[in-house]
Amino acid sequence: MLAFVSLVFLLFAAPVRGNDASLDDLTASDRVTATREQPDYTNDVAPIIARACTQCHRVDGVAPFSLQSADDLLKRSRNIARAVRDGLMPPWFASTPSDARHRFKNDASLSAQDKATLLAWLESSDHPSARASGDVVAAPLAPITRSAWRIGEPDAILELPEAIEIKAEGTMPYVNVRVATNFESDKWIRAWEVIPSAREVVHHVLVFAVAPDAKNTMDVSSGFFAAFVPGGGMRQYDNTRAKLLPKGSTLVFQLHYTPNGRATSDRTKIGLVFAESAPQYEVRTAGIFDAKLDIPPNNASHEEGTSITVPADIRILSWMPHMHTRGKSFRASMTHPSSSTDDGGVVSETGRSEILLDIPRYDFDWQLSYDYETPVDVAKGATLTIDATFDNSADNAENPDPTQRVRWGQQTTDEMLIGYLEYELRDGGAPIGGGRVRDVVADRARQFAAFDEDGDGAIERNEGGPAVRRSFDAADADHDDRVTRAEFDLFVSRSNPAKNR
Ligand code: HEC
Incomplete structure (x- = not known):
């Protein structure tokens, strides 16, 4: 049945391309297959793989094996067909229906047509025609980059002062390590990339930049600077944008290790490419967070959420939602300011709302960043809201304990709800509180208020x-x-x- 569906799909939807060069080599029975417009590797399959897979499945990539050649695919054809058919690969969690206003440039998802093409080719790969057509020896996707740095040669590399020992078994608490930057001036960061040395045990790494005047402070909502996650781990801004790293800043690496049966050690590093001068727009990061969350035991769909009012005209470049293992869905939306916001920023209920990011099925294992194709303008006075559901039931296989009431905390057994957004100010004005490493004090007030539940000071x-x-x-x-x-x-x-x- 499935094969039939794929075939029908293929006949009507797949790009039809000639395969003349190899037709002569085919036997009569093979020719029947060929006239069904069997997709071929070079014209049909390779472009899909290059777009949706090789950002991770490449030499030195984050995935455990490379998919850069036809041979790589054929070696694992069954496994790959299963992962693709079940929607496990490529990992992508944002829902972007065809009428969605906002699209993401790192969207790795496969269209129904790409999926059908890929499956048809994989499923026919044992057929002699696939081999006769030269697919097996087809050139690997170019270029195979062997350089460890996707951002190019960094101007500075900062690494953990010593390797972290990873146990063979069990769980490890988050490890926080401070690394002084020691640059002689403020630096504008044009590109960054975080690379663990023992990728197989690194679940994710968050890097916070702590300004010199906030020496011993680390707050989840402020100074979020860079991250390593499967499929991410780097950022390159265009010529008009860069991120400020103030002179004297300390980078705090927060590392989450997942022991995999073999003891090892890791020495994660970050590479930085500097811009020569101040950019037109400073890229800032803010975390909208709900430190008041309170998740009852044995609840399969508990809702939490929070909002902020945007203090200036901004443009959002990307989102990175962060929850722990009970996280089930996440949504970010904005409500446009109504015309009556001059009286102190009160947003009318009648303002129009629109969805900025919709993740119907959040997955803790993939802390992806969602980068807009076209950055989203948000007007001063608009409301940004994050809403999430948590599954604290026994049906959630990742749930450490469904009988616990769960509150905010760093450990994976606690929960978090943070929407990190990368943004810039369009015409100056005040940044979002906590958006910049210097704003920790304002943030502390918010955090205190969140903990002080009865508001008695x-x-x-x-x-x-x-x-x-x-x-x-x-x-x-x-x-x-x-x-x-x-x-x-x-x-x-x-x-x-x-x-x-
Ligand atoms: C964002 C990075 C990323 C992208 C994009 C990606 N993969 Fe993966 N893939 C991984 C990682 C990491 C693993 C290993 C961890 C895991 O299994 O969850 C993996 C595992 C796999 C597996 C093994 C799964 C299993 O159950 O054994 C297959 C097959 C696979 N990928 C195929 C693909 C194909 C085909 C594509 C493109 C259509 C793709 N992947 C895109 C990161 C990625």
């Missing part, structure tokens, strides 16, 4: 979830069972992320 022991509970005694300097804002600030500024190890 102090965090009590029963507020703020497990992340607070774990640190409560350390933060409660005068032991009166209340953490005041002053105690909170002192505690945060003293917590040296490096000690987290």
